[in-house]
Amino acid sequence: MGRAATTSATAVATTPAKKAQPGRKGKKAWRKNVDSTEVEEQLHELRNEERIGGGKLYTKANADLFFTDKSGDAEIKRKFQFKKLKIDEILQPTSAMDGVLSRPTAKSTVKVAPEGMKARNVSKSNVEAVEKLAKRKAESGLARVGASAEAKAAASAAKKRKLEQKKGGFDLWDAPETETTVIDSSLDVAYIEPTLKKSVKKPLLPDTLPKGIKAVEVSHAGASYNPSFDDHQKALREAVDEETEKIDTKAKTLKKLSYPAELDNLDDETFFDDDSEEEEENEAETSAATGETTVTAEVSAQQTFAAPVVVERKTRVDRNKEERRAALEREQKAAKEAKKLDKQLNRLGELKKIVSKEERIRQARLEEREREAVEKANNETRRLGPHAFKPAPMDIQLTEELADSLRELKPEGNLFRDRFTSLQKRTLIEARVPISKNKKLRYKRKLVETHDYKRFK
Incomplete structure (x- = not known):
């Protein structure tokens, strides 16, 4: 208890007492008791700045107050000029004895004297490396001299393919087939086949993809969230036409697959009556035909007993008239053909212009047809x-x-x-059909009664 009281008394004694502030009521008391030391210190600093720097600091530019020290401290440079780094001090050997060496090895240097230079010792590894490099250059030079244009083209194509592969534009199916390894047929190579490199098998896909189909197609203006009246009506008309076309196609298909409904109203008697009528008609026709044959036979018999027809014999005058008439007709025909030929020859330039014009029209139509075929191939979706x-x-x-x-x-x-849908339309993937979960099974389930269940009692 006494100790606690002593501690509190010491705490009170060590606490600094607050400075009593004199009264500042009235002008005289204010001037007499106000503390102006901070103001006087700031005024003193401003006077020192004007006296030493020739003006106030806050009125001067930064270039007059600061500069960049590029030389550094000369004392620090002199101090650390000959001082070693700590890592060098750690790695510095502290023993005066040489290290223990392994068994003696062969001499690792060779004396080499190049042309025009003094002989000097060179390590064997460097000599081997130089010889290997010289041999490689000589072999490459011989191969370069004996290489043909086809080998150069193949090398450039392989280099180009590698660059395209690095850039991401590599075509897997355009890669050439790799050379197959020749293996002796007498050996059993069943265990080697999995290790051999196999060529890539190209899938059964079209070589060209449609180019006219865009990846992202913009919807109709009438399908926006705030369309104009005309655009919305046009979009509705297109949607109605599309649905009408689907309904018409479905109706045509059903009509082809169905049979006339009038056949359901016919019975067996109708079919039999029609057959009997047809038989009666056939009998009437046959009887009529037999009657006609009898009449014609009678007429022919009467004609056989008629008087013979007398043919008048042509005289020489009649034959000469016919020959002159035939010759005149031949002359007229030849003159007509000659006149027609002269007319065509005179119109040769005109005919040539007509033929060239027709040829140009035919060529333009052919080009237009080819262009339409290409556009159709670019815009059509192929079946995968x-x-x-x-x-x-x-x-x-x-x-x-x-x-x-x-x-x-x-x-x-x-x-x-x-x-x-866009992937399917551009034939990047095959077309898909939705499959319902409640679709019936392809095969009927077979119910089997086990032998144990039969004998259950």
Whole structure:
């Protein structure tokens, strides 16, 4: 208890007492008792700046107050000029005895005297390295002299292929086939086959991909969240035409696969009646034909007993008239052909112009047809898998479904579905068909009753 009191008394004694502030009520008391030491010190510093520097420091530029010291401290340079680093002091040997060497080895240096230079000792490893480099240069020089243009082209193609592979533009299927290793057929090489390098097998895909199909297709202007009236009506018309075309195609297919409904209303009696009528008609036709044959036979018999026809004999005058008439017709025909030929010869330049014009038109049509075929090949989706590509339906909202504000706006479509459809359309992947989880099994389940279950009692 007494110790605690002593501690508190010492704490009170050591606490500095607050300086009593004199009263500053009134002007005289304020001037007399106010503390102006800080102001006087600042004024004194300003006077020193004006006296020493020739002006106040805050009014001068930075170039007058500071400079860059590039020379450094000469005293520090002199002090550390001959001082070693700590790592050098650690690695410095402290023993005066030489280290223990291993067994004596052969001389590792060779005396070499190059042309025009003094002889000197060179390590054997350096000599071997120089000889190997010289041999390699000589072999490369001989190979370069004897190399053909095809070998150079192959080397440049391989180098270009490696550069493209590094840059990421390497075509795996364009790589040349690797040289196969020749193995003796008498040996059993079954264990070697897995270690041999096999060439890449190209998949059964089209060599050219459609170039006219864009990776990301911009939707119709009428499918935006705030379309104009005309754009929205055009988009609706396109969507309606697309659905109408699908319905018509489906109806045509069903019509081809179906049979006329009138056949269901016919019975067996109708078929039999038709057959009997046809038989009666056939009998009538046959009887009529037999009657006609009898009549013709009678007429022919009557004609056989008629008087013979007398043919008048031509005189010489008649023959001469016919010959002159035939000669005149031949002359007229020859003159007509000659006149026609002269007319065609006179129109040769005109005909040539017509033929050249028709040829130009035909060539233009042929080029246009080829261009259309190329565009069609670039824009068409080829079939890769068992299923054909079917474009996704157009995403469009009805007029009453359009939102009045962004708060009520609902998203249309799916970005993942659009990307997946684009890959199928550009034949990067095969077309897919959705498969339902509730689809019936391909094979019927077979129920088997086990022998133990049969004998269960």
